[in-house]
Amino acid sequence: MPEMTMVEAIRLAMDEELARDERVFIVGEDVGRRGGVFRATQGLFAKYGEKRVIDSPLAELSIVGVGIGAALYGLRPICEIQFADFIHPAFNQIVSEAAKMCYRSGGEWTVPLVIRAPYGGGIGGGLYHSQSLEAFFAHVPGLKVVIPSTPQDARGLLKSAVRDPNPVLFFEPKKGYRLIRGPVTEDEGLVPIGPAHVTREGSDLSLFAYGMMHHYALQAAEIVSGEGIRAEVVDLRTLYPPDRATIVASVRKTGKALIVHEDNLTGGYGAEIAAILADEAFTDLDAPVRRLCGPDIPAVPFSHPLQDWFMPNPNKIAQAMRELAAY
Amino acid sequence: MATRVMMPQLGESVVEGTVTKWLRAEGEGIREFEPLVEINTDKVDTEVPSPASGTVLKVYVSEGQTVRAGTLLAMIGQPGEVVIDPAPEATSAVQAAVEPSQAHTGRVPAQTTDATPVRDLGFISPVVAKLAAEHKLDLAQVRGTGAGGRITKKDVLAHLERPRASAAPDVPAWERPGEGDLFRPTELQFGQAMAIEVARGPEARPLVPGMLVPHTPMRRQIAEHMLRSVRTAAHVTTVMEADMSAVVAHRHANKDLFEREGISLTFTAYFVAASAAALRAHPLVNSTWGEEGVQLQRPVHIGLAVSLGEEGLIVPVLRDAEQKSLRRLAAEVSDLARRARARQLTPEEVRGGTFTITNHGVGGSLFATPIISQPQSAILGVGAIQKRAVVVGDAIAIRPMVYLSLTFDHRLLDGASADAFLATIVATLEKGAF
Numbered sequence: 001m002p003e004m005t006m007v008e009a010i011r012l013a014m015d016e017e018l019a020r021d022e023r024v025f026i027v028g029e030d031v032g033r034r035g036g037v038f039r040a041t042q043g044l045f046a047k048y049g050e051k052r053v054i055d056s057p058l059a060e061l062s063i064v065g066v067g068i069g070a071a072l073y074g075l076r077p078i079c080e081i082q083f084a085d086f087i088h089p090a091f092n093q094i095v096s097e098a099a100k101m102c103y104r105s106g107g108e109w110t111v112p113l114v115i116r117a118p119y120g121g122g123i124g125g126g127l128y129h130s131q132s133l134e135a136f137f138a139h140v141p142g143l144k145v146v147i148p149s150t151p152q153d154a155r156g157l158l159k160s161a162v163r164d165p166n167p168v169l170f171f172e173p174k175k176g177y178r179l180i181r182g183p184v185t186e187d188e189g190l191v192p193i194g195p196a197h198v199t200r201e202g203s204d205l206s207l208f209a210y211g212m213m214h215h216y217a218l219q220a221a222e223i224v225s226g227e228g229i230r231a232e233v234v235d236l237r238t239l240y241p242p243d244r245a246t247i248v249a250s251v252r253k254t255g256k257a258l259i260v261h262e263d264n265l266t267g268g269y270g271a272e273i274a275a276i277l278a279d280e281a282f283t284d285l286d287a288p289v290r291r292l293c294g295p296d297i298p299a300v301p302f303s304h305p306l307q308d309w310f311m312p313n314p315n316k317i318a319q320a321m322r323e324l325a326a327y
Numbered sequence: 328m329a330t331r332v333m334m335p336q337l338g339e340s341v342v343e344g345t346v347t348k349w350l351r352a353e354g355e356g357i358r359e360f361e362p363l364v365e366i367n368t369d370k371v372d373t374e375v376p377s378p379a380s381g382t383v384l385k386v387y388v389s390e391g392q393t394v395r396a397g398t399l400l401a402m403i404g405q406p407g408e409v410v411i412d413p414a415p416e417a418t419s420a421v422q423a424a425v426e427p428s429q430a431h432t433g434r435v436p437a438q439t440t441d442a443t444p445v446r447d448l449g450f451i452s453p454v455v456a457k458l459a460a461e462h463k464l465d466l467a468q469v470r471g472t473g474a475g476g477r478i479t480k481k482d483v484l485a486h487l488e489r490p491r492a493s494a495a496p497d498v499p500a501w502e503r504p505g506e507g508d509l510f511r512p513t514e515l516q517f518g519q520a521m522a523i524e525v526a527r528g529p530e531a532r533p534l535v536p537g538m539l540v541p542h543t544p545m546r547r548q549i550a551e552h553m554l555r556s557v558r559t560a561a562h563v564t565t566v567m568e569a570d571m572s573a574v575v576a577h578r579h580a581n582k583d584l585f586e587r588e589g590i591s592l593t594f595t596a597y598f599v600a601a602s603a604a605a606l607r608a609h610p611l612v613n614s615t616w617g618e619e620g621v622q623l624q625r626p627v628h629i630g631l632a633v634s635l636g637e638e639g640l641i642v643p644v645l646r647d648a649e650q651k652s653l654r655r656l657a658a659e660v661s662d663l664a665r666r667a668r669a670r671q672l673t674p675e676e677v678r679g680g681t682f683t684i685t686n687h688g689v690g691g692s693l694f695a696t697p698i699i700s701q702p703q704s705a706i707l708g709v710g711a712i713q714k715r716a717v718v719v720g721d722a723i724a725i726r727p728m729v730y731l732s733l734t735f736d737h738r739l740l741d742g743a744s745a746d747a748f749l750a751t752i753v754a755t756l757e758k759g760a761f
Contacts, residue, residue, distance in 0.1 A: 204481075255454045255480040286454045286480035327474050 002184055007177040009151035009184050010040050010116075013158040014078060018048050021076060024162060027054040027063055028080030028116075037082055038118060038177055064090035064115060068098050071113045076162055084119035084171060085131040098167040099142030113167040114158070118174035119147075120212055121262055121294075122311045126302035132263035132294070137169050138240040138272070144168040144193055145240040149214040151182040153237060156191030164193060173211035180215065196243040198250065202232035205256035205287075205324050208247065208273050210236040213260045213312060220317035229325045239269055247273060248280045255286030256324050260312050262300075265293040287327040292320045329404030330379040332363060334388075336396035337371050344368045345393040346400065347544070351383045357403065364400060365544055368674050372544030379403045385410040449477045458483045545639040556701045560616075561737035564696040564708075567749050571712055571727040573759020585657060595631065595664075596657035598684055598709050598752075600761055603627050603648040603656075605751035606682055611740065612748045613681050615702040621739045630680030630700060631660065633667040634689075642700060643667050644680040653761040684709060694730040704739055707752070708732035 004012070017024045026041055032055035035042030045053040056063045060081055067077035081087045087094075098111045121130035138145045146161060146168055148154035154172070161168035173180075199214070200221055209217040214235045221231040232250050236243065251257050257277055259270035270291040277289050292312050294300070300310050334344050348365040351357050362374035363383070384402045388394050402410045448466050451459075455478055459466050462483075469486045471478040534540065542550075556562075574597045585592040606613040606627045615622045627649040630642040643663035648656060666672055683700045688711035697708040710730040717726045731752060735745040 255452075283453045283457045286452045327477070327479070 001186065003181055004151050004184050005178050006148075006151050006154050006172070006180045007038055007040050009155040009182075010158060010172060011042065011044070012184065013155040013162075014041065015044060015047070016155075017076075017078075017159055017162045018044065018052060021162075023074060024076040024078065025052040025054065025070070026078045026080065027056050027066060029056055029058055029063070029082045031055060031080050036080060038174065040080070040116070040172075040177075060086050060088075060090040061093060064093040064098070064113075067113045067115070068093060068101075068111055071098075071111045071167075072101070072109060076112055076114075078114045078116060078162060081115060081117040083125075083129050083131075083174075084117035084133050085128045087115075087117055087133060090115075091136075094137070094143070094167070094169070095140050099140050101142075102166055103142060110165045111167050112162075112165050114161045114164075114170055115167070116158075116170045116172060118177070119171045120173050120175055121300035121307060122175045122212065124302070124304065124307065125300070127299035130300035130307075132171075132261065134169075134171055134239055134261075135263055135267060135269045138242075138269055140240070142166070143240060144238065145171070146193055146238050147171045147173065147210045148237060149173065149176070149211050149235050150180065151184050152189065153191050153197070153235075155184055156189045157193060157237065159188075160190050160193050163190075168193065171211070175212045176215065191237075194238050194241065194243060196237055196246040197235045198232060198246065199235050200231065200233035202230040203254055204230045205232070205258060205321060206250040206254045207231050207233045207258050207260065207317070207321070208236060208250075208270070209233070209260040210239065211262075213262055216312060216314045216317055217260055219314035220321060223314060223318040224321050224325070227322070229321060231321055236273075242272060242276065244276055244280065247276055251277050251281045252284045255284055256327070257285075257289045258317075258320055258324050259289070259291045260293070260317055260320075261291075262294045262311055264296050265291060266296050268293050287324055290320060290324050292317055329384055329402040329408045329410055330381070331399055332375065332378060332401040332403060334366065334394050334396050334398045334400055335373075335375060337366075337368050337373060343393055343395045346388050346390050347372070348390055349386060350374070351377075353383050353386050354406075356382050363403075367544065371670075371672075371674060372548065374544075375400070377403055382406050384408060449475060451478065452480070454480050455483055458487075462487055543638065545635075545641075549639050552701065553698050556698050559701055560699050560704075562696070562699065562734055563737045563742070563745070564732050564734045565742065565745055565749060566694050566730055566732045567746075567753050568728050568730050569753040569756045570717070571729055571756060574756055575727050577759050577761055585654065588654075590654060590658045591661045592653075592657045593660060594712065595684070595686060595709075596653055596660050597756065597761065598686075598707070599629055599631070599645060599648055599656050599660060600653050601752045601755040602629060602682060602684060602707055603651075604755050605748050607649045608751050609744065609748040611744060612705050612735070614704050614739065615681075616704060616736060616739050621704075624681040626681065628679050628681045630683035630703075631663060632683060632685040633664050635668065641667050641672065641677060642680065642683060643672050643676050644678065646679070683707070688712065688729065694732045696732065697734050699734055699736055705733055705735040705745065705748070707749075708734065 014026060026044065030037055031041040032045040032050060032053045035045065041053060063079050063081065067079040070077045094115065098113055102110045119132050123130065134145055134147060137143050144164065144166065146157050148157050158170060161170050200218060202221065207217045207221060217233050221233050224231060232254055234246060234250055259273045261268055261270055263269065270293055274289040274291065277285065294310055301307050336342065337344060344366040345368070346364055347367045350362050350364060357363060357377045357380065359378065359380045360376045363377040364375045366373060366375060381403045382405065384404050386401045388398065388400050449471065451466065458464070458480065464483065466478055469478050469482050472482055473479040574594065578592055582592050610623050611621065613624045613627055615624065626647055629645045629648045631645060632640050632642050634640050645656065645659050645663060663676070680700060680703060682703055683706045685697050685706060686709045687695045688709050691711050693710045695708045697706045699706050710732070712727050712729045714725050715728045716723050717728060731749060733745055733749045
């Protein structure tokens with residue numbers, strides 16, 4: 001079983017889908033000759049040519065708009081937004097057009113579109129290269145929102161996204177592009193969109209996370225395991241639609257929940273998990289549902305000390321776990 | 328069977344206590360709930376009431392000794408009953424073996440026959456309530472190990488899974504769940520109302536002319552400390568007044584902003600900030616007199632006298648005040664004051680002050696001659712802030728004014744240096760740059 005990085009697994013998935021289905025094509029800024037700013041599409045231009053790996057103008061609205069049009073005509077576009085921070089010009093296309101097409105045409109038309117966008121902080125990217133935007137889109141029925149945290153899941157979920165008949169937002173934790181290495185199976189390796197994954201079993205409290213924070217959660221669980229705190233860690237993987245059954249089942253077992261994300265606290269995705277638990281697991285709770293999130297400030301700061309202050313990390317998570325375990 | 332008296336845990340982080348005085352000696356009789364022993368954890372003092380009526384059979388911890396919470400202090404029972412000997416640590420196995428055989432001949436334990444006071448179970452989480460209902464469990468029997476003694480899901484599950492008949496012999500009897508009442512803090516053991524009564528002492532009783540108000544440990548301690556300070560230091564008080572216009576304006580401009588963050592911006596925070604700045608500028612004031620020399624203190628830890636009514640006062644310490652912003656000071660001032668009134672301070676929080684502020688102005692006092700808290704070298708008294716007519720330039724203006732009284736130890740500070748220190752406080756307040 002080969003080992004590879006996140007970005008290599010993502011490249012492999014696109015390569016496999018381009019080879020499997022001639023309707024698949026990639027469009028985005030610098031994805032062609034340059035191979036993408038993170039080299040996610042490196043080599044694909046040479047292999048599949050300029051008609052299937054298309055360098056777009058610097059205009060996100062048109063990248064997604066072109067994708068929607070092509071998808072309606074039967075193609076399978078993969079749109080790359082260079083940084084999730086730049087997705088806002090395409091917000092209207094995604095929310096008003098792509099998400100609603102199936103519904104408003106009574107199922108006659110669908111938009112089989114994938115939008116890939118690197119997201120997240122901790123990379124010294126400052127205000128406009130660090131944003132986490134999943135909460136905006138995880139509010140929109142008609143979209144699917146996926147965030148992988150391992151190479152195997154990244155490949156399998158991206159391939160499922162390409163084959164999904166409806167639009168999928170595929171946020172990639174860019175700090176983990178080269179930091180996270182892992183085995184990737186040599187089979188088809190499809191990972192279904194929807195189910196969360198319990199990556200560590202425990203009985204004292206449940207930790208919910210995704211993307212880079214899932215790795216930090218695992219590290220934190222390891223730190224406190226030496227202190228006798230047995231944490232269960234759940235990698236959410238698909239944020240919308242949420243996997244209510246797995247989330248609730250975990251808290252039924254542990255009675256306590258800590259949700260970690262780097263996006264801002266207020267109105268963040270963790271609020272939805274907390275609400276699900278309050279609604280469906282109330283009589284199983286032994287402590288308040290806690291969230292450890294980025295603070296409510298407008299952006300991830302550029303200054304390194306301030307960035308560290310902003311970002312959750314394994315020690316901060318471990319401390320929150322200790323407090324929750326002692327409650 | 329004799330009843331054990333344990334060292335209670337008198338607060339979340341208080342893990343030990345000192346026996347200050349036995350109110351009954353071995354062989355003396357006592358009734359249930361009568362005070363048996365005085366214990367002390369720095370400023371948190373209390374009397375431990377007897378858990379049963381009978382005779383003090385054995386005292387294990389002598390006066391002045393400090394032991395951990397949960398340590399066996401004494402046994403109460405009927406004369407002639409066998410008690411544990413020697414030291415309690417070594418007796419767990421002995422006790423487990425001896426007790427069951429005595430159960431049918433000896434006295435039935437007081438805690439099961441006498442009407443057990445309702446224990447405050449604290450917050451019951453949804454899952455604990457559900458488990459208790461499902462298993463028809465009396466939660467009063469479950470020992471809580473969560474925050475503040477809360478009964479957690481784990482505690483309930485452990486209780487349900489515990490061995491039924493006799494506990495494992497290696498666990499001391501007082502560590503076993505199900506008979507845990509005695510080993511809980513007094514205030515939990517006897518319910519909240521009792522705890523307040525115990526803590527507040529004479530305040531709860533009406534004062535009738537002619538009656539003798541017995542001393543509480545806190546009252547004794549205040550008396551001892553005040554007299555010692557007066558005997559030790561050469562007290563001199565100097566008074567200045569400060570124009571509070573700038574502070575009032577600053578507070579007016581920032582109060583709502585702080586409020587939104589849940590911080591109550593009090594005038595005290597400004598006096599702490601001004602004192603901290605002055606202490607940094609005049610290190611000699613932040614010091615302790617010693618036989619060899621004057622020991623200058625590195626940190627600036629400012630004690631804040633908080634009145635507890637007739638019961639006395641307590642002085643929580645705001646640490647490293649010179650390193651903190653006004654916002655932080657304001658937050659800590661309100662937090663310390665609130666917890667002081669709620670008797671939730673830990674011993675660490677009332678120790679280590681290097682300077683003290685007393686806000687006697689809250690009662691309307693204009694200036695006072697406060698007594699130094701030993702071993703510090705000065706104390707600032709803050710009077711009432713009043714609008715007064717003052718001369719500004721050649722005009723009469725109405726300004727919010729305050730008298731600041733500084734009592735200093737003339738052994739190490741002279742009038743000039745003390746006045747310079749007080750003048751720095753006044754200047755800081757009048758400049759209003761916080």
